[in-house]
Amino acid sequence: MILELKDICKDYIQGKMIVPVLKDVMFSMNEGEYVAIMGPSGSGKTTLMNIVGCLDKLTSGSFFLDGQDMSKCTDNQMSDIRLQKIGFVFQNFQLMPKESALENVALPLTYAGIPKKERKERAMEALSRVGLADRVNFKPTQLSGGQKQRVAIARAIVNRPKILLADEPTGALDSKSGEQVMELFQSLNDEGVSILMITHAPDIAEYAQRVVEIRDGILKEREAQTDR
Amino acid sequence: MLENVRLSFQGIWSHKMRSFLTMLGVIIGIAAIIAIVSTIKGTNEQIKQNLIGAGNNNVSVTLKQGDGDYWMDGGLPAGVAQFTEEQKQRIRDLNTISNVSFYNSRAYVDGITYGNNKLSGGKVYGVDNAYLSTCGYVVSAGRGFLDDDFGKYRKVAVLDRVASEALFQGKNALGSTIEISGEPFTVVGLIEKADSFQPVINSLQDYQTYHQEEYGSVLIPDTTWPVVYNFDEPQNATVSAKSTEDMSDAGKQAAEIMNEAITDSGSDMKYQAEDLLKKAQDLQALSSSTNSLLLWVASISLLVGGIGVMNIMLVSVTERTSEIGLKKAIGARKNKILAQFLTEAAVLTSIGGVIGVITGIILAKVISKVSGTLVAISVPAIIASVVFSIVIGIIFGMLPSIKAANLNPIDALRHE
Numbered sequence: 001m002i003l004e005l006k007d008i009c010k011d012y013i014q015g016k017m018i019v020p021v022l023k024d025v026m027f028s029m030n031e032g033e034y035v036a037i038m039g040p041s042g043s044g045k046t047t048l049m050n051i052v053g054c055l056d057k058l059t060s061g062s063f064f065l066d067g068q069d070m071s072k073c074t075d076n077q078m079s080d081i082r083l084q085k086i087g088f089v090f091q092n093f094q095l096m097p098k099e100s101a102l103e104n105v106a107l108p109l110t111y112a113g114i115p116k117k118e119r120k121e122r123a124m125e126a127l128s129r130v131g132l133a134d135r136v137n138f139k140p141t142q143l144s145g146g147q148k149q150r151v152a153i154a155r156a157i158v159n160r161p162k163i164l165l166a167d168e169p170t171g172a173l174d175s176k177s178g179e180q181v182m183e184l185f186q187s188l189n190d191e192g193v194s195i196l197m198i199t200h201a202p203d204i205a206e207y208a209q210r211v212v213e214i215r216d217g218i219l220k221e222r223e224a225q226t227d228r
Numbered sequence: 229m230l231e232n233v234r235l236s237f238q239g240i241w242s243h244k245m246r247s248f249l250t251m252l253g254v255i256i257g258i259a260a261i262i263a264i265v266s267t268i269k270g271t272n273e274q275i276k277q278n279l280i281g282a283g284n285n286n287v288s289v290t291l292k293q294g295d296g297d298y299w300m301d302g303g304l305p306a307g308v309a310q311f312t313e314e315q316k317q318r319i320r321d322l323n324t325i326s327n328v329s330f331y332n333s334r335a336y337v338d339g340i341t342y343g344n345n346k347l348s349g350g351k352v353y354g355v356d357n358a359y360l361s362t363c364g365y366v367v368s369a370g371r372g373f374l375d376d377d378f379g380k381y382r383k384v385a386v387l388d389r390v391a392s393e394a395l396f397q398g399k400n401a402l403g404s405t406i407e408i409s410g411e412p413f414t415v416v417g418l419i420e421k422a423d424s425f426q427p428v429i430n431s432l433q434d435y436q437t438y439h440q441e442e443y444g445s446v447l448i449p450d451t452t453w454p455v456v457y458n459f460d461e462p463q464n465a466t467v468s469a470k471s472t473e474d475m476s477d478a479g480k481q482a483a484e485i486m487n488e489a490i491t492d493s494g495s496d497m498k499y500q501a502e503d504l505l506k507k508a509q510d511l512q513a514l515s516s517s518t519n520s521l522l523l524w525v526a527s528i529s530l531l532v533g534g535i536g537v538m539n540i541m542l543v544s545v546t547e548r549t550s551e552i553g554l555k556k557a558i559g560a561r562k563n564k565i566l567a568q569f570l571t572e573a574a575v576l577t578s579i580g581g582v583i584g585v586i587t588g589i590i591l592a593k594v595i596s597k598v599s600g601t602l603v604a605i606s607v608p609a610i611i612a613s614v615v616f617s618i619v620i621g622i623i624f625g626m627l628p629s630i631k632a633a634n635l636n637p638i639d640a641l642r643h644e
Contacts, residue, residue: 080559084559111564
């Protein structure tokens with residue numbers, strides 16, 4: 001099991017009101033699985049992603065990531081887990097605008113304390129993996145949307161994470177670039193990387209092996225998608 | 229760390245105008261401090277030079293009675309012995325001293341005449357053969373003293389410029405005979421100071437402090453001293469210290485040995501070194517204390533500069549919220565974010581510090597040109613200024629950096 005969530009509740013406090021966002025969510029994911037979470041905005045899917053990504057703490061329930069209990073982690077431990085086990089892909093890429101593609105990809109390695117020479121090698125390797133070996137010294141402003149997202153994916157995989165978390169990875173892309181990104185996800189998954197992806201587009205969700213739907217903070221498995 | 233410094237330069241460079249304006253407070257503060265410190269140091273150097281004379285590290289060790297000079301007419305007072313050759317040698321051997329001369333002397337002498345001309349208020353010295361070199365005299369005409377002058381008790385005299393002017397009024401003095409207390413002496417040489425150092429006098433106060441009246445000096449061999457004066461008289465000494473810093477020690481050590489000649493412990497007689505270094509330091513302390521007030525004012529401008537840095541760093545943190553969010557999301561610990569922003573603040577202020585030091589040096593040179601005072605650039609002050617500006621960056625960068633480090637990555641990522 002790469003992910004194991006039991007009775008997860010998450011409340012937000014808004015003024016004096018307690019707003020429940022996640023209600024007794026049960027979810028688990030095997031290693032090497034490729035899962036899509038679908039839901040309309042406000043359904044709680046981003047909150048779930050934040051909890052799985054160790055960016056947010058849960059109100060109650062238990063959460064194990066790669067066998068490790070996450071409910072009692074300190075800030076620094078959560079940082080280290082994000083660094084070592086999780087790769088993030090965001091809708092709006094979140095690249096450093098003034099840094100080259102290579103420097104953007106190498107960023108997590110600096111936090112891992114890897115020496116400069118090895119950082120460069122591994123960042124090169126990750127960039128060639130996403131097909132951008134000829135764009136290493138380009139700044140994000142010189143890259144197309146699809147290329148930017150592939151740089152972001154290279155950054156997400158450079159630390160060889162256990163799981164890739166993607167929040168609307170194709171949301172800001174045209175359909176052709178989106179397709180390329182999905183193909184890249186597919187091949188990464190084939191290599192054994194677990195992928196959890198949020199999307200509201202059904203055609204994107206179809207790339208996943210399994211789709212779960214979230215609505216008003218309640219998670220439901222969707223059984224229909226079996227043709228992939 | 230190096231990575232952070234590189235990022236800082238990048239960040240500062242991409243906001244050139246803003247960074248420069250932010251630095252301005254630090255630049256002005258540091259420049260003011262450097263200019264003030266240089267002026268203080270220059271003034272101190274000036275005081276020292278005025279009192280001590282450039283490169284001439286002489287200390288007189290003289291016999292005092294109570295608080296005043298002992299009046300040598302009285303001969304050797306009770307309880308005071310002549311120096312033994314062994315004592316003199318020990319003073320010569322002191323490692324702070326390069327040269328020593330022992331001499332007899334008379335001040336305010338009226339009995340020196342050449343025909344109808346008279347030297348009033350002059351000094352007569354009965355000197356040993358080290359005197360001319362120790363006191364920095366060179367022979368400008370005729371000769372100095374020879375060993376035979378001492379050994380054969382020759383009645384010869386050497387005059388300085390003031391004395392020869394008074395007695396000969398421009399006529400040739402060499403070979404002429406002058407009378408000292410009625411005894412005839414032949415003038416064999418004229419001397420003058422090797423370096424004619426004139427104190428720099430900018431004010432009436434300086435004039436009163438540094439101006440020395442010259443009454444003229446007549447030098448004769450110490451062996452002929454008893455012909456004119458008493459047979460037994462105490463001697464004084466002039467010691468040349470090896471360096472200006474050694475002056476106090478050289479004077480004290482010599483005086484200590486010379487005081488062995490005072491055998492009567494109840495006597496109020498004492499050899500004492502004229503401590504010019506100490507006197508210079510006292511004057512320096514006085515001038516420094518007035519200037520240190522200015523330093524406080526300059527420090528306030530640094531404080532204001534620091535607040536400017538804090539302000540702009542807070543803006544920078546807000547602007548870069550999503551960058552901070554991303555860095556935290558991909559696994560940067562709090563302290564990494566903290567270090568990044570602290571480094572940026574420190575780099576910003578240290579660049580300001582360096583520019584400030586350069587501006588301050590230029591300012592000091594301008595002050596020196598305009599006011600005519602000496603300005604000395606202080607290397608320790610430059611190092612301290614740069615270090616201090618880094619410290620300001622760290623102190624005033626602390627609050628914004630903590631704010632950055634504590635940002636919640638979820639909120640920060642959502643920030644556009």
